[in-house]
Structures are given as C-alpha cells and as structure tokens.
Amino acid sequence: MRPEWLPEGADITTPNAARVYDYALGGFHNFDVDREFLKAAQREWPGVVALAHANRAYLGRVVRWLVDAGVRQFLDIGSGIPTLGNVHETAQDTAPTAKVVYVDIDPVAVAHGQRILRDNPSAVSVRGDLREPERILSDPEVLALLDFGEPVAVLMVAVLHFIDDEDDPAGIIRRFADATVAGSYLALSHGVPAGDDAAGQARVRQLYQRTPTTFHVRTVEQVTAWLNGWEIVAPGFVPINRWHPEDHHDTASAAVGAVARTGAGSVSCPAVPGGQTAGISRMYDSAGATEAGESDIGFHPSR
Numbered sequence: 001m002r003p004e005w006l007p008e009g010a011d012i013t014t015p016n017a018a019r020v021y022d023y024a025l026g027g028f029h030n031f032d033v034d035r036e037f038l039k040a041a042q043r044e045w046p047g048v049v050a051l052a053h054a055n056r057a058y059l060g061r062v063v064r065w066l067v068d069a070g071v072r073q074f075l076d077i078g079s080g081i082p083t084l085g086n087v088h089e090t091a092q093d094t095a096p097t098a099k100v101v102y103v104d105i106d107p108v109a110v111a112h113g114q115r116i117l118r119d120n121p122s123a124v125s126v127r128g129d130l131r132e133p134e135r136i137l138s139d140p141e142v143l144a145l146l147d148f149g150e151p152v153a154v155l156m157v158a159v160l161h162f163i164d165d166e167d168d169p170a171g172i173i174r175r176f177a178d179a180t181v182a183g184s185y186l187a188l189s190h191g192v193p194a195g196d197d198a199a200g201q202a203r204v205r206q207l208y209q210r211t212p213t214t215f216h217v218r219t220v221e222q223v224t225a226w227l228n229g230w231e232i233v234a235p236g237f238v239p240i241n242r243w244h245p246e247d248h249h250d251t252a253s254a255a256v257g258a259v260a261r262t263g264a265g266s267v268s269c270p271a272v273p274g275g276q277t278a279g280i281s282r283m284y285d286s287a288g289a290t291e292a293g294e295s296d297i298g299f300h301p302s303r
C-alpha cells in the first residue's frame with residue numbers, strides 16, 4: 001500500500017540516497033529497495049552505517065558550534081529526510097529564533113520536511129538542486145525566511161560527493177560563499193578513500209551507479225582544495241569524527257569535514273581547475289605549526 005506521506009511521482013523502484021541514509025540512521029521513510037541496497041552495501045563495506053551515524057553526529061556538532069559562534073540563519077542543502085538531530089531542532093534548542101531553510105533534491109525529503117515544519121514559522125523545506133545555486137539563492141521561500149544581509153551558515157554536509165566534477169563543486173561552493181556577508185560560514189563533509197577497506201568502498205560506489213546520484217570518493221587533497229584560501233576554523237579539515245569530538249568511541253574516518261568563514265573580509269581565491277592546488281602542500285607543511293592560530297588549516301591524516 002502506498003504510504004500517505006509518499007509524494008506523487010516519487011520513484012520507489014530505484015534505491016535513493018536520501019532514503020538509504022534515512023534507513024542507515026534508523027528512520028522510517030524508506031522502502032524495500034532502499035533497505036536491500038543498504039544491506040548489500042553493508043556486505044561490501046561494513047563501515048557504511050557507522051559512517052552515516054558519524055556524519056549525522058558531525059552535523060549536530062557543527063550546528064551547535066555555529067550557534068555558539070552567533071549564527072542564527074542556516075541554509076542546509078542536501079538536508080536529507082528529517083530524522084533524529086535535525087538542524088532546526090539542534091539550532092532552535094539553543095537559539096529558539098534561529099531560521100533554517102532545508103533544500104533537497106529528493107521529493108520524499110522535501111515532503112516530509114514540509115509536514116513536520118507546518119507549525120514552525122522559522123523553518124521551511126524546499127525542493128532544490130545544489131547544482132543550481134542561482135535558483136536556490138533566488139527561491140522566494142528561501143528569501144522570505146533568510147536575510148542574506150545578515151550572516152548565514154551554508155551547510156553542504158554529505159552532499160558534495162553526489163556532485164560530478166563536470167558540475168564544478170568548487171564553483172558551486174564559491175557561489176554560495178560569495179552570496180554571504182561577513183560573519184557567515186560554510187560547512188561541509190565529504191567521503192574520502194577508506195584506508196582500511198578501499199576495495200569494499202569501491203564496490204559500494206559501484207552500487208551507487210544504480211541510483212540517481214552517483215557517489216564520488218575524492219581525495220583529501222581534492223576536497224580541501226575547494227576551500228583553498230578560505231579561513232578554516234580549528235581544528236581544520238579533519239576526519240569528521242575528530243571535528244570537536246564528543247564521543248571518543250566514534251572511529252569512522254572515511255569522510256572529512258571543515259567549517260570555513262565566508263563573506264566579506266574572509267580571504268578567498270578560486271581553486272585550481274581539476275580540484276588540485278599548489279596550496280595543498282603548504283597546508284600539509286603548516287599542519288603542525290600553530291602560527292595560524294585558530295585557523296589551523298592542516299589535515300592530519302596520521303593522527
């Protein structure tokens with residue numbers, strides 16, 4: 001039987017990243033095809049569920065950190081199906097007036113978001129594609145809630161690895177960063193090669209070829225290059241479980257994350273096409289040096 005929460009036109013015959021992630025986190029907005037997909041992925045790469053939980057925990061820590069830093073507006077792109085630890089709950093827990101716009105390409109994520117936010121005047125869920133920054137930045141619902149004359153935190157957590165190189169992830173990031181004023185931030189996480197089981201991870205990537213969103217694992221160098229020139233807050237670009245950790249039992253590390261200051265006054269320069277940059281070796285070289293103060297942009301793969 002078709003559940004009442006399923007929007008018209010949603011394809012439930014093909015596994016879907018939003019619903020697979022929802023299942024991995026223990027949510028209920030998924031179907032047999034998504035559950036079978038995750039079980040197959042787990043057989044190939046047992047760490048995949050732990051990674052989903054570690055990512056969600058990272059998102060929560062990032063939002064709490066941003067609220068503590070004074071941010072009261074959030075644009076969460078690739079927000080997923082609302083489940084435990086939603087951005088508006090986390091942010092409004094401390095700052096009840098915090099405003100949150102959720103954007104996702106998936107109709108189930110958007111429809112469920114709209115339902116749970118019906119009575120929340122400070123949060124909305126809209127359908128949008130990260131690859132179309134101008135549409136998101138000019139969306140009437142986005143502009144009705146967010147004031148881009150004030151600081152905004154743009155969240156791209158566990159979504160950029162669904163963006164092809166041809167769609168220019170670095171350019172997408174720059175466009176959103178450029179739309180923000182001083183005091184704004186951009187936060188991201190991204191899958192990187194799994195040191196312990198690269199073969200299993202590669203097989204999971206192959207499974208994702210069957211979904212509408214191809215999964216790209218990129219090297220730490222490629223991902224950090226996207227933020228080259230932005231001021232990255234401590235502890236820098238690190239495995240997500242090491243970003244202001246609260247739970248030291250959380251050991252998943254096949255994803256990295258960072259929070260960068262954006263907007264006027266923050267330094268920025270375009271990343272080199274192809275995702276590589278000469279600056280990356282400087283980042284590694286300066287990893288141990290703390291003269292950059294709070295802005296330690298070193299990734300510490302061996303720690």
Ligand SMILES: C[S@@+](CC[C@H](N)C(=O)[O-])C[C@H]1O[C@@H](n2cnc3c(N)ncnc32)[C@H](O)[C@@H]1O
Nearest residue numbers: 018021078079080104105106129130157158162
């Ligand atoms: C792994 S979930 C991450 C959810 C949430 N950001 C988190 O970290 O907990 C990835 C989400 O990105 C969405 N997504 C994939 N490609 C997208 C695109 N081009 N534009 C917007 N959302 C996208 C998927 O539908 C899915 O809901």
